[in-house]
Amino acid sequence: MRIGLIGTGRIGALHAEVLGGHPEVSSLVVADADAARAAEVADRVGGRAAPSVDALFTDGPDAVVIATATAAHAELIGRAARAGLPAFCEKPIALDLPGTVTALREVEAAGTVLQLGFMRRFDAGYLAARAAVRSGALGRLHTVRAVTSDPAPPPAAYLPVSGGLYRDCLVHDFDILRWVTGREITEVYAIGSDAGPAMFRDSSDVSSAAVLLTLDDGTLATATATRCNGAGYDVRMELAGDRDQIAVGLDPRTPITSTEISGPPAPDKPWPGFLERFGPAYEAELDAFVQVARGELDNPCDGREALRALLVAEACEMSRRERRPVRIEEAEQAGNAVRA
Numbered sequence: 001m002r003i004g005l006i007g008t009g010r011i012g013a014l015h016a017e018v019l020g021g022h023p024e025v026s027s028l029v030v031a032d033a034d035a036a037r038a039a040e041v042a043d044r045v046g047g048r049a050a051p052s053v054d055a056l057f058t059d060g061p062d063a064v065v066i067a068t069a070t071a072a073h074a075e076l077i078g079r080a081a082r083a084g085l086p087a088f089c090e091k092p093i094a095l096d097l098p099g100t101v102t103a104l105r106e107v108e109a110a111g112t113v114l115q116l117g118f119m120r121r122f123d124a125g126y127l128a129a130r131a132a133v134r135s136g137a138l139g140r141l142h143t144v145r146a147v148t149s150d151p152a153p154p155p156a157a158y159l160p161v162s163g164g165l166y167r168d169c170l171v172h173d174f175d176i177l178r179w180v181t182g183r184e185i186t187e188v189y190a191i192g193s194d195a196g197p198a199m200f201r202d203s204s205d206v207s208s209a210a211v212l213l214t215l216d217d218g219t220l221a222t223a224t225a226t227r228c229n230g231a232g233y234d235v236r237m238e239l240a241g242d243r244d245q246i247a248v249g250l251d252p253r254t255p256i257t258s259t260e261i262s263g264p265p266a267p268d269k270p271w272p273g274f275l276e277r278f279g280p281a282y283e284a285e286l287d288a289f290v291q292v293a294r295g296e297l298d299n300p301c302d303g304r305e306a307l308r309a310l311l312v313a314e315a316c317e318m319s320r321r322e323r324r325p326v327r328i329e330e331a332e333q334a335g336n337a338v339r340a
Contacts, residue, residue, distance in 0.1 A: 001290060002027040004061035006053055006076060008034070008041040011090055011117075011282075012067035014275060018286045019065065020045030025290065031056040032068075057083060063293040064088070065286070070095060071161060074103040077303075081110035086293040088286070090117040091171060093306050095163040097331075100310055104303050114303035115289050120176045120235075121301055122284035125248040129239055130180045138241030141181060144221035145238040146173040149229030151255075151272065153196065159203040165192065165225055166209060166316040173223040174213075175309040176237065183215040184308075189325040190316035196228050211316055231255035232270030233277055253277075 003025050005016055012032070019025050028047035032038035035051065042049040050056040056064075057079065066076045066089040074094040080087035087107075093100045093116070107114045120126050132138055148169055154162070162168040178184060189212045194200045196207025208226040215221060232255030237248040255270035271277040291297035315331035 001025050001062045001293065002029070002060065003290075004050075004056045004059065004064040005030045005047075005067065006032070006056065006064060007067035007069070007072075008032040008038050009067065009069075010275065013041050014279075014282055015065055015067055015286060016041050016045045016047060018283050019290075020047055022287065022290060024294065029056055029059050029061060061085065063289070065289070066090065069161070070163070074099045077103045077114060078106040081106045081112045081114070084110060084112060086113040086115075086289075088115045088117065088289040089303075091175075091306055092163065092167065092310060093303060095161075095167060097307075097310065097314060100307055104307060107303060113292055113299055115285075115292055115299055116301045116303055116306045117285060118172065118175045118179075118301050118305065118309075119278050119281040119285050120172055121179055122281040122288065123248075123278060124280070126176055126180060126237070129237060129246060129248045130182075132244075132246055133181055133239060133241075137244060138239060138246065139243030141217075141219050141239060141241045143238075143240040144177060144181065144219060145236075145240075146177060146221065146223040147234060147236045147249075148173055148223075148225040149231075149234040149255075150225075150227045151229055151232050153199070153207065153227040156199040156202075159199060159205050162205070163313075164205045164317065165207075165227070166190065166211075166313040166320075167310065169227075170209060170211065170223055170225045170316070171309045171313050173225070173237075174312040175305060177213065177215075177221055177223070178305075178308065180237070180239070181215060181219065183217050183219060185213050185221075185312050185328060186216050187214040187325055187327045188212065188312060188315045188319050190319040191323075192320050196226075200227075206320075209316075209320075211319075213312075229255070231257075232267070233273050234271070235274075235277060 030042045031050040031053045039049040063086040064080045192206030192209040200207045211223045213221040257266040315326045319326040
């Protein structure tokens, strides 16, 4: 296959390494607004740098992988659809509902494939948790707890274009909560704190957040996130049923220390970031995309899944602003009103 990769930042460079070494990828062409960076990445992985995104599309790829800044996602998704190309895109499709829906409509009209980069769906721990829930091993699921903690804040310039903590970070928890449990989120109550560095207040964002979510079968879930977890990168999920309880992300590198005398020791090498923690999952999702593009596998994460997760994030923003519970339908109706 001939794959076109657009964007060679941190995620793009990782994708380039995976695709450059993939046995089914015969040619990898990369493009980036930073031509020197694109050339360096292409040279490192045995690919070829295109002088522009236009040139990459003209080159005739069989599929494209989009790992640019978020602001360019929707336009590139539409461009791939109009060219009849399968596309993989990092989340989100867009930072708002109108942009997301417009891009999805282009994909639907073209009849092409769009796979979204929710890499946790390919992590071995979450896969095992999903299997445990679906098998009935936990019994009736009554409580789920999700944690996402970054070790340090992103650059200040990133915050105004990130979409905020709910859309940029917790959206992963919203997606994986739906995927593992097989249930829809119906209502949220969200709060946030900007008590971290001043850049969060300057960008009207929060540095920490907590959400109480109700699922359509009555299961209760909590999701917390912070940009300021000095112990390390911490992503976990606990699922409790009336028969058993399990945890995802609990291993010798989990950055948490027990205060119990007989508790496990503190980790020697806590996870430093998402690339290390989810490295195998990133590889697995791109391998799946290659199979999807070849017609050998059904799409494991359709673009419409990103819309469902974004609706939850939108409801959280509304809830935080108005300090009240918000049903997901309210966020959907508000988005429809904006589009109208």
